[in-house]
Amino acid sequence: MKFLDEYRDADLTRKLLADIQKTVTRPWTLMEVCGGQTHSIIKSGLDRMLPAEINLIHGPGCPVCVTPLELVDKAIALASRPEVIFTSYGDMLRVPGSRGDLFAVKAAGGDVRIIYSPLDALKIARDNPEKTVVFFAIGFETTAPANAMAVVQARVQDLQNFVVLVSHVTVPAAISALMQSPDVKVDGFLAAGHVCTVMGYWEYEPLAERYRIPIVVTGFEPVDLLHGILDCVRELEAGRHPVLNAYARSVSREGNKPAQAVISRVFETCDRAWRGIGVIPMSGYRLKPEYGSFDAEQRFPEVRAIETKESPLCISGLVLQGIKKPLECPAFGVQCTPQTPLGATMVSSEGACAAYYRYGRLDPASLAEPGKRR
């Protein structure tokens, strides 16, 4: 298919790998902050084909994984109510809460529905006026325009039985928090291509300058990923730290202005807890007060305070910050599998643990270490 096949071309992939090999002289650690990229890297095995000097680590790029436990528990409480139809992107259903998950609510008779688009949730609300439809509005900036439009349309269509449980997160704040952590060692970032499709990349320029790290906007196919890695390694080898765009067919510096306008009409920036990491200042979106009537937490104030409980075995917080790789977790593939996940990173198809498990990375000897051949 056009705009897809040519970015999976084996010859060009080999050529780019050879060029990276010629460019690199020292060990470099690069982090992607996008679950789609994590998945693509592990699926294609790019991390094993790159020169040994290049260590790819995976950041908190899976919005399903970083949705705080408190909100997962609230979702479970809402979905359990008889007057509620709970709608969600499919990945959220198996994410473990303190007690059970949304699939368990569905199995017990709760009306939990997987949707493809938030517009589907609006249709369910129109078709079921006697029920309250709750939509679990999670995601990065990529998903925010769709979720914001659902709220705008609910107002336009006067759908008073539609509310949203919002847990939006933003990438630049996460990069800033990672760079301030003494435990996180990153030399360069691959910025998420579809987040930047919406937001542009101007927000990353002050970050690159402040932390003196190159940031390269990168796409998702093997050729795109190697293009981003090559640009990043070139800048590192030359001692420079610009923001570059290796996904120019989709991303402009300014991003999608109409989408940004609707995001800022509906949402405002707020502090947000990231599962496994903690609160990152100004790293999320919440509904603006003028859209408060569509806020599930205001409509159902009784689900506000729930005592949360995480698995003591799960190290997903360290995995999400790139401090540990999935294979360094003693529970990986033993107590924790996609069928019986202890943490969200094993659940979502984009979680780092799930990607390693799915593509057979069960041998600890294959663990990537900078400067060592895998």
Next chain:
Amino acid sequence: MCLAIPGKVIEIYATKGMKMARVDFGGVIKEACMEYLPEVKLGDYTIIHVGFGLSILDEKEAFETMDLLKQIDDMGEEGTAA
């Protein structure tokens, strides 16, 4: 989650006041909201995420990038790359 794939716009229409399109993903046809791509036209390749068009793929940029990547390699094979 941020997975979004290119699809070709084959029909444009309006539903409930919103600009909508039918988009062809290599034979699979889906509906998508085009409110964020007011300039979209038939035949454009668009990036679609959770039922919303987010960008129109820029053929000129795509061609230039591909050209550049292939050139890089040619230089490398001649041993002149950095």
